[in-house]
Amino acid sequence: xxxxxxxxxxxxxxxxxxxxxxxxxxxxxxxxxxxxxxxxxxxxxxxxxxxxxxxxxxxxxxxxxxxxxxxxxxxxxxxxxxxxxxxxxxxxxxxxxxxxxxxxxxxxxxxxxxxxxxxxxxxxxxxxxxxxxxxxxxxxxxxxxxxxxxxxxxxxxxxxxxxxxxxxxxxxxxxxxxxxxxxxxxxxxxxxxxxxxxxxxxxxxxxxxxxxxxxxxxxxxxxxxxxxxxxxxxxxxxxxxxxxxxxxxxxxxxxxxxxxxxxxxxxxxxxxxxxxxxxxxxxxxxxxxxxxxxxxxxxxxxxxxxxxxxxxxxxxxxxxxxxxxxxxxxxxxxxxxxxxxxxxxxxxxxxxxxxxxxxxxxxxxxxxxxxxxxxxxxxxxxxxxxxxxxxxxxxxxxxx
Amino acid sequence: xxxxxxxxxxxxxxxxxxxxxxxxxxxxxxxxxxxxxxxxxxxxxxxxxxxxxxxxxxxxxxxxxxxxxxxxxxxxxxxxxxxxxxxxxxxxxxxxxxxxxxxxxxxxxxxxxxxxxxxxxxxxxxxxxxxxxxxxxxxxxxxxxxxxxxxxxxxxxxxxxxxxxxxxxxxxxxxxxxxxxxxxxxxxxxxxxxxxxxxxxxxxxxxxxxxxxxxxxxxxxxxxxxxxxxxxxxxxxxxxxxxxxx
Numbered sequence: 253x254x255x256x257x258x259x260x261x262x263x264x265x266x267x268x269x270x271x272x273x274x275x276x277x278x279x280x281x282x283x284x285x286x287x288x289x290x291x292x293x294x295x296x297x298x299x300x301x302x303x304x305x306x307x308x309x310x311x312x313x314x315x316x317x318x319x320x321x322x323x324x325x326x327x328x329x330x331x332x333x334x335x336x337x338x339x340x341x342x343x344x345x346x347x348x349x350x351x352x353x354x355x356x357x358x359x360x361x362x363x364x365x366x367x368x369x370x371x372x373x374x375x376x377x378x379x380x381x382x383x384x385x386x387x388x389x390x391x392x393x394x395x396x397x398x399x400x401x402x403x404x405x406x407x408x409x410x411x412x413x414x415x416x417x418x419x420x421x422x423x424x425x426x427x428x429x430x431x432x433x434x435x436x437x438x439x440x441x442x443x444x445x446x447x448x449x450x451x452x453x454x455x456x457x458x459x460x461x462x463x464x465x466x467x468x469x470x471x472x473x474x475x476x477x478x479x480x481x482x483x484x485x486x487x488x489x490x491x492x493x494x495x496x497x498x499x500x501x502x503x504x505x506x507x508x509x510x511x512x513x514x515x516x517x518x519x520x521x522x523x524x525x526x527x528x529x530x531x532x533x534x535x536x537x538x539x540x541x542x543x544x545x546x547x548x549x550x551x552x553x554x555x556x557x558x559x560x561x562x563x564x565x566x567x568x569x570x571x572x573x574x575x576x577x578x579x580x581x582x583x584x585x586x587x588x589x590x591x592x593x594x595x596x597x598x599x600x601x602x603x604x605x606x607x608x609x610x611x612x613x614x615x616x617x618x619x620x621x622x623x624x625x626x627x628x629x630x631x632x633x634x635x636x637x638x639x640x641x642x643x644x645x646x647x648x649x650x651x652x
Numbered sequence: 653x654x655x656x657x658x659x660x661x662x663x664x665x666x667x668x669x670x671x672x673x674x675x676x677x678x679x680x681x682x683x684x685x686x687x688x689x690x691x692x693x694x695x696x697x698x699x700x701x702x703x704x705x706x707x708x709x710x711x712x713x714x715x716x717x718x719x720x721x722x723x724x725x726x727x728x729x730x731x732x733x734x735x736x737x738x739x740x741x742x743x744x745x746x747x748x749x750x751x752x753x754x755x756x757x758x759x760x761x762x763x764x765x766x767x768x769x770x771x772x773x774x775x776x777x778x779x780x781x782x783x784x785x786x787x788x789x790x791x792x793x794x795x796x797x798x799x800x801x802x803x804x805x806x807x808x809x810x811x812x813x814x815x816x817x818x819x820x821x822x823x824x825x826x827x828x829x830x831x832x833x834x835x836x837x838x839x840x841x842x843x844x845x846x847x848x849x850x851x852x853x854x855x856x857x858x859x860x861x862x863x864x865x866x867x868x869x870x871x872x873x874x875x876x877x878x879x880x881x882x883x884x885x886x887x888x889x890x891x892x893x894x895x896x897x898x
Contacts, residue, residue: 428699428704428732428763428766430765
């Protein structure tokens, strides 16, 4: 019976119900879209960053992160690769070996300490976007396969080099020998500081490190499956150090976390404001019905029943409007996740330049606004409902 | 301290002296032993660590404490690589690419040719008497033939070592061992001198073993096959031009 009374009350004054409902609908959509845009933009940044170079997971030798050394490398990277492919199956997007060492880059009279990163161009292309960051496209093709070197723009500018120039690289090999050779600049990497990139085959010979890698980079099709994949790979190689991108790129992860904390605070304030908007409308809608509630009490409605009917009305209304809101917000979030909103000027987050603000659709940005709107509607209606139930009948009937 | 390269590359021999009585006398004598004229030596360097084991054959020329030139003659892969130390600067010559590479300050703590010696070891020029305060102490491994000298850097001395224990023969101050300690009192490395030989009237430990204690089974041994104190060198021998000469 109470359900019927509550529904009938909602339809009795359609304009008032519509106004209150629209406030709830608008609050839901705004909250959901704000969360979607924040989550979408950060998700986009993390995805771009991890696919840029670090991958989602990395396989390393125990202790390598603390003391990187050619001597502490992973033997037989091809075997590791095939085992990971079997374990991750369709989840895996790509897997690429890397070989890293320190070295000295010599050009004329200039000598600079550099980090050498050797990559397998074919596997790297399937795994990360590292090669896409090289000016002039994919190097190490044909005649460049062996003695080609890619330098970061920072190094090129410091050494005043151009494509095609010769330079000398020296480094200590895994067997303690002094590797040294002449290389030709075949590409310029747009990102990074003092790093040079070599072809894996050449680097293994140069660093006396045949059939080894210092890291295996794993990229998944879906970044959100990182935790599950991490468990699988750790089970596969219990003697190795398997780390997710959050550990490998700790500084970036911390920067994102710190930014996200500030954003969550802002979102909390936004949700509070949404609740406040609902409060204002609901409060007015109930207070103007004090006389109506007085009549219900005269006709024998108990105080508890009256409070229940008032709260039920608001819950029914907010549930209905949130469902409409979910449909609208879902559509908008999907649209924004695909097309985004262009920034008037590019902004930088976590070292990455963003040109669009992207949305996202997930359970959190649909559920949290739902909870906030429904709960705040119910909570807000409780106060005027109690007031109406306790107000002396004479006073209640006298109010207009 | 110039312990290593004074022995290794500058080849300042340990001449047998008479009995010493004070700390300063022992230190001064050891310092004096480091002074030398021109010399040439042929050295075998054996490097052993948990990851690899290798042997290098080197030719070493030195002049006073300032100049040293080392040429690798084995293995074939690194044959002809030269290291020149002149004063506090170090250069490498790479014959494969015909390039002289000055070693930047940031690489001074890197291993020299995969050994347990650093580039920095090449250029240290401190002397015991001038830069360290010495006191005779009771040896931790008592031996009636040995004297132990505790060396602590003087206030103005810049040193990575908080303490060095120099163990010498009581009879003639011939070095037996040096132990290097960090600020936590932890022993980090040991130099062990052995195979004493009389060469051209000088008494020399022809084998030096450098043991790093932070990693098991890790050491570098230097053995002198040939030593000559009566050589003549061209004035430009220790120069960049000299590096390129065959």
